[in-house]
Amino acid sequence: MTARQVAVYGAALAIAAWVALPLILITLAAFTPRDVLYQWPRPLWPSRFSLDTLLFFLRSTGVWPATLRSIQVAGLTIVLALALAAPAGYALARHAFRGREAVQLLILSVKMFPATVLSVPLAVVFIRWGLYDTVLGVAAVHTALSVPFVTAIVTSVFAGVSYELEEAAMTLGSSRVQAFVRVTLPMAAPGLAAAAIFTFVLSWNEVFAATILTLDRRTLPALIVDSVLGAGAPLPFRFAGGFCMVVPALVIIFLIRRYLLTLWGVTVR
Amino acid sequence: MTLADADLAAAPARPRVDWTPYLLVLPTLLFLGVFFLYPMVQAAWLAVADPAGGLTLAHLRRMAADLYFRPALRFTVTITALAVPLQVALGLAIALLVHSRFRGHGAFLYLTALPLGISDLAAGLIWLSIFTERGYLNAVLQRLGVIPHPVVFLTLERPGWLLGAIVTTEVWRATAIVMIILLAGLQLIPRDYAETAAVFGAGRWQTLRHVILPLLRPSLQTALIIRTILAFQLFATVVTLAGRQVPVLAGEAYFWYALYRSPHVASAYAVLILLLSGSVTWVYLRGLAPRAGEGGA
Numbered sequence: 211m212t213a214r215q216v217a218v219y220g221a222a223l224a225i226a227a228w229v230a231l232p233l234i235l236i237t238l239a240a241f242t243p244r245d246v247l248y249q250w251p252r253p254l255w256p257s258r259f260s261l262d263t264l265l266f267f268l269r270s271t272g273v274w275p276a277t278l279r280s281i282q283v284a285g286l287t288i289v290l291a292l293a294l295a296a297p298a299g300y301a302l303a304r305h306a307f308r309g310r311e312a313v314q315l316l317i318l319s320v321k322m323f324p325a326t327v328l329s330v331p332l333a334v335v336f337i338r339w340g341l342y343d344t345v346l347g348v349a350a351v352h353t354a355l356s357v358p359f360v361t362a363i364v365t366s367v368f369a370g371v372s373y374e375l376e377e378a379a380m381t382l383g384s385s386r387v388q389a390f391v392r393v394t395l396p397m398a399a400p401g402l403a404a405a406a407i408f409t410f411v412l413s414w415n416e417v418f419a420a421t422i423l424t425l426d427r428r429t430l431p432a433l434i435v436d437s438v439l440g441a442g443a444p445l446p447f448r449f450a451g452g453f454c455m456v457v458p459a460l461v462i463i464f465l466i467r468r469y470l471l472t473l474w475g476v477t478v479r
Numbered sequence: 480m481t482l483a484d485a486d487l488a489a490a491p492a493r494p495r496v497d498w499t500p501y502l503l504v505l506p507t508l509l510f511l512g513v514f515f516l517y518p519m520v521q522a523a524w525l526a527v528a529d530p531a532g533g534l535t536l537a538h539l540r541r542m543a544a545d546l547y548f549r550p551a552l553r554f555t556v557t558i559t560a561l562a563v564p565l566q567v568a569l570g571l572a573i574a575l576l577v578h579s580r581f582r583g584h585g586a587f588l589y590l591t592a593l594p595l596g597i598s599d600l601a602a603g604l605i606w607l608s609i610f611t612e613r614g615y616l617n618a619v620l621q622r623l624g625v626i627p628h629p630v631v632f633l634t635l636e637r638p639g640w641l642l643g644a645i646v647t648t649e650v651w652r653a654t655a656i657v658m659i660i661l662l663a664g665l666q667l668i669p670r671d672y673a674e675t676a677a678v679f680g681a682g683r684w685q686t687l688r689h690v691i692l693p694l695l696r697p698s699l700q701t702a703l704i705i706r707t708i709l710a711f712q713l714f715a716t717v718v719t720l721a722g723r724q725v726p727v728l729a730g731e732a733y734f735w736y737a738l739y740r741s742p743h744v745a746s747a748y749a750v751l752i753l754l755l756s757g758s759v760t761w762v763y764l765r766g767l768a769p770r771a772g773e774g775g776a
Binding site: 434 | 497500503506508511514515517518519521569572573576579581583587588589590592593594595596597598599600605606607608609613614615618619621622628629659663666705708709712714715718719722723729732733736737742745746748752753756760
């Protein structure tokens with residue numbers, strides 16, 4: 211091994227440990243019995259593991275309905291975001307049209323704007339529109355937040371599927387819509403799935419807008435913030451809550467790892 | 480694909496406008512109009528509107544006179560100024576490591592990208608398990624014999640520890656975004672550039688400093704803008720680690736809305752965050768623009 215290799219592997223190991231260690235510790239905390247979490251001296255490795263802490267969290271008032279609601283909001287966000295942004299992404303990939311750059315700039319500005327703080331003025335409007343404290347209201351804001359990411363993936367996916375195949379299908383007698391549905395769509399499906407999955411994470415994780423826009427019908431993150439700020443939730447609740455919020459993320463980042471660069475790799479030139 | 484692109488570009492302009500792309504982008508534009516542009520106008524209006532329908536500075540004065548206002552502004556700026564440079568430095572290091580394509584770089588990329596899927600709330604709770612009074616840090620210190628009793632780190636009596644915990648959490652969570660943006664930028668730079676520099680006798684550091692970094696400037700700019708703006712929205716990390724001991728702007732917007740029931744002052748905070756973000760973007764775009772007659776930074 212050369213000195214350079216030693217340096218590269220040493221740095222990689224140190225950084226890997228820095229990222230992984232807190233994840234290991236929260237998992238450990240989530241499976242540590244509740245009484246041990248308050249012991250002093252606090253053991254680093256619990257003598258026994260139990261589901262006590264996790265069950266305490268899952269059985270706390272409101273956690274289960276809030277989890278279901280979070281999934282509902284995320285599901286609705288996926289439907290809305292794909293229905294709106296997929297056609298836009300297709301147009302940006304396949305058509306050269308006047309105003310194309312302005313559209314791209316507007317979409318990009320959502321990503322580069324503190325869009326969640328806009329939920330404060332929206333809350334006032336939502337009360338008037340009957341969207342306050344509803345699944346649809348939160349999903350609408352999450353949809354706006356996810357539009358730039360969905361268009362980015364969809365644009366790159368359709369740019370990668372050759373238009374010639376669609377043209378070939380059309381010369382063989384299918385209409386433009388048929389060619390799209392039978393030829394392009396199946397090839398674009400994995401990318402669209404990645405966009406849907408990413409939208410799920412974005413919505414599942416979003417805290418601020420969900421906290422402002424709901425009151426009784428909290429999503430899971432909004433409920434946790436509420437319990438921490440309002441009710442001073444005990445440590446086991448917080449650790450188990452953190453663990454439950456993270457688990458989907460680990461799976462999802464793995465599923466969409468091929469598209470990570472597309473999601474964020476847009477630069478302003 | 481390249482051929483299709485060439486065809487598109489080479490096709491003669493048709494006399495008739497093709498409305499298809501406009502129909503395809505219209506739903507998105509309308510939606511963003513209602514849920515993105517409209518609330519921006521609404522925020523500005525709420526911040527200065529009085530009940531009679533006229534204009535007033537009362538809400539802005541109430542915001543500025545509040546005890547929490549100055550600390551919130553100070554803490555938000557301090558945390559941003561500490562966390563963002565660390566995120567960029569560490570993100571660049573990780574991106575360069577991945578880009579060097581050492582054995583196992585795929586697994587390393589997946590691991591370091593994991594925090595992308597972790598919310599500020601979850602990250603705050605994760606680091607709470609380390610920094611809290613009965614947390615892992617105290618357990619380790621006690622095991623090493625440094626302390627007999629647990630130390631309370633997360634209190635304003637120890638502002639250094641409290642801020643340190645928040646900054647650490649932010650760096651741990653948000654470095655991944657910077658890394659991904661920079662890695663995407665690195666992959667756009669043709670490998671021949673670095674090879675050519677090496678042929679002409681440049682060392683690794685010289686190549687990095689005079690070839691790679693200048694070419695990476697657009698990505699660095701994007702990463703800085705996105706990270707700084709997201710840092711101004713800092714909320715859940717601080718709430719979980721410090722409660723209101725460390726007030727921040729987004730947190731105050733929340734408290735004014737949910738606790739004091741004043742959407743007007745809350746909107747004033749929202750407008751302040753928007754203005755801060757806008758001016759920072761402007762500074763980055765100006766400050767990092769290539770100067771005339773100079774290829775790099």
